Amino acid sequence: SAVISQKPSRDICQRGTSLTIQCQVDSQVTMMFWYRQQPGQSLTLIATANQGSEATYESGFVIDKFPISRPNLTFSTLTVSNMSPEDSSIYLCSVGGGSGGTDTQYFGPGTRLTVL
Amino acid sequence: TQLLEQSPQFLSIQEGENLTVYCNSSSVFSSLQWYRQEPGEGPVLLVTVVTGGEVKKLKRLTFQFGDARKDSSLHITAAQTGDTGLYLCAGEERGANNLFFGTGTRLTVIP
Numbered sequence: 001s002a003v004i005s006q007k008p009s010r011d012i013c014q015r016g017t018s019l020t021i022q023c024q025v026d027s028q029v030t031m032m033f034w035y036r037q038q039p040g041q042s043l044t045l046i047a048t049a050n051q052g053s054e055a056t057y058e059s060g061f062v063i064d065k066f067p068i069s070r071p072n073l074t075f076s077t078l079t080v081s082n083m084s085p086e087d088s089s090i091y092l093c094s095v096g097g098g099s100g101g102t103d104t105q106y107f108g109p110g111t112r113l114t115v116l
Numbered sequence: 117t118q119l120l121e122q123s124p125q126f127l128s129i130q131e132g133e134n135l136t137v138y139c140n141s142s143s144v145f146s147s148l149q150w151y152r153q154e155p156g157e158g159p160v161l162l163v164t165v166v167t168g169g170e171v172k173k174l175k176r177l178t179f180q181f182g183d184a185r186k187d188s189s190l191h192i193t194a195a196q197t198g199d200t201g202l203y204l205c206a207g208e209e210r211g212a213n214n215l216f217f218g219t220g221t222r223l224t225v226i227p
Binding site for chain 2: 004033035040041042043044045048092094104105106107108109110112
């Protein structure tokens with residue numbers, strides 16, 4: 001298993017500003033994932049981040065809005081840029097635990113973002 | 117994006133009752149996982165099923181993967197208040213690098 005921490009755990013931000021969320025894993029992992037979970041809803045994958053390459057974004061998400069860094073095998077950041085109230089969500093990072101990278105995913109506790 | 121529909125969306129039952137949550141898709145998955153998420157936390161994996169028709173039991177929880185690997189169910193016997201949470205199914209397609217999460221079932225067990 002993997003232990004994952006996220007910072008900040010929550011934040012309240014003003015419209016038009018940006019917030020960078022950090023994700024730290026206690027072991028080296030190849031694949032990291034960033035999800036958004038809107039209130040009371042399921043998880044939507046934003047992007048997959050592999051160390052040493054650019055992140056792969058899902059339909060509806062773009063790098064300009066959600067830039068991602070993956071400087072090493074234990075750390076990643078997601079920035080929510082030029083925020084609007086529609087960006088209010090829980091943002092979760094996860095790592096794949098299986099040999100294929102996705103057999104099991106371990107999740108961080110999430111970052112609850114509120115945009116005013 | 118593959119759609120995994122869960123039903124019911126909300127479920128409120130008395131402690132001691134039984135319940136079943138369904139996860140359905142038109143897509144075939146190489147594996148299917150069930151997670152439970154509690155407020156303020158990330159989802160936690162309960163089980164992974166990989167073989168069509170497979171049944172797995174974890175204490176009071178029984179998971180079944182459909183023969184065609186397109187659907188799954190979660191049955192809880194004698195529900196307890198600690199079972200309260202958001203239950204999510206997630207499917208992995210062969211060759212894909214990510215999971216597709218279901219729409220979620222929010223379970224409340226009333227003492």
